[in-house]
Amino acid sequence: MRVSTESIHPRYGFYAVGWICFGLGLIHYRIEPGGLESVLELVMIVGLSVIVLYTGYELPDQSISAAGQWRALLLGIGVAVSFTTLAFAVWLTWSIDGTHRKFSFLLSFAASLGAAVGTRSSLYAVQSKERLAKTQELTKLLRINQRVLRHNLRNELSIALGYLGNIENEIDSDDLSADLELIRDHLEALLETTDRTRKIVSIWDTDDRSELDLTAILEKQLHQLRQEHPDVDVTSTLPAECRVVAHVALPLAIREVLTNAIEHNPRDVSVHVTLDRRNNGTVALEVADTGTGIPKPDLEAITIPEETPLAHTQGLGLWILYWTVRMSDGTVEFHANEPTGTVVSITLPAL
DSSP states (O other), X not given: OOOOXXXXXXXXXXXXXXXXXXXXXXXXXXXXXXXXXXXXXHXXXXXXXXXXXXXHHTXXXXXXXXXXXXXXXXXXXXXXXHHHHHHHHHHHHHHHTTOOTTHHHHHHHHHHHHHHHHHHHXXXXXXHHHHXXXXXXXXXXXXXXXXXXXXIIHHHHHHHHHHHHHHHHHOOOHHHHHHHHXXXXXXXXXXXXXXXXXXXXXXXXXXXXXXXXXXXXXXXXXXXXXXXXXTSEEEEEOXXXXXXXXXXXXXXXXXXXXXXXXXXSOTTOEEEEEEEEOTTXXXXXXXXXXXXXXXXXXXXXXXXXXXXXXXXXXXXXXXXXXXXXXXXXXXEEEEEOSSSSEEEEEEEEBO
């Protein structure tokens, strides 16, 4: 009966290699008994065998495909055979001078060392290769997604909104007008989501950096914000100049932080912006508001390393901030403001 390799877990191959190395150590001990010296040699071979056995034990927990695990096993065996062949060649050179001792130890130790080094290193090599391939596929998927968001979905939404406007102009019923207004709100929210998602992909897919005056950027954004929201108390403490080298999307990211602090909070919210240059060669930017705080699902999507749903477009704004700061070699943190609100702390390398 033919047994498929799919029914055999690769870890059993690692176990087999480990026990073979252990057996070679016992054979050496039986062939060349020499008191304490032989015991120490056996201990070294057994130790290397345990490394191979442990590699097989932890194999199911590794993020490697079954095919990749089999490749790692074969590579490990290949390294062990190479080490053994090299040891045999060394022994032959010793034999020319008439030295024939330690043949069994030399071969068994070389085989065990090659198996330990080969299985561990090949496992990491295969894992790295698979992760690289997965990253390349993810990049390809993101670019496809970006093209779909940029052209297909956005164009279809624009057309739908255009026809919806024609219908609104022809209908006088208050009930229908309310329904149409609700439809428009949802379509415009979806259009905003696609625009923000496209911006996130664009930030992640480019690594363009430039020298920027963070003070000038903040002054421009704050001036525009005060014009758009004259009732909101917006204050700032800024130096005369603060230059950084950051991703070109930094002005957009700062705009998202300031806009979120106002649009996603009550009307009586106040916002204070602080910019400092630290002695450790970094720039600290803080945006503190007195609002209700960032929704937990949106904040968890940034702070927890797992997939969580985004219930608000504010969450997408946080991703624009996160990726921009990260592509600028900076960090972003979120803290509770006292007594209410949120403090967004951004750290960037100073120029």
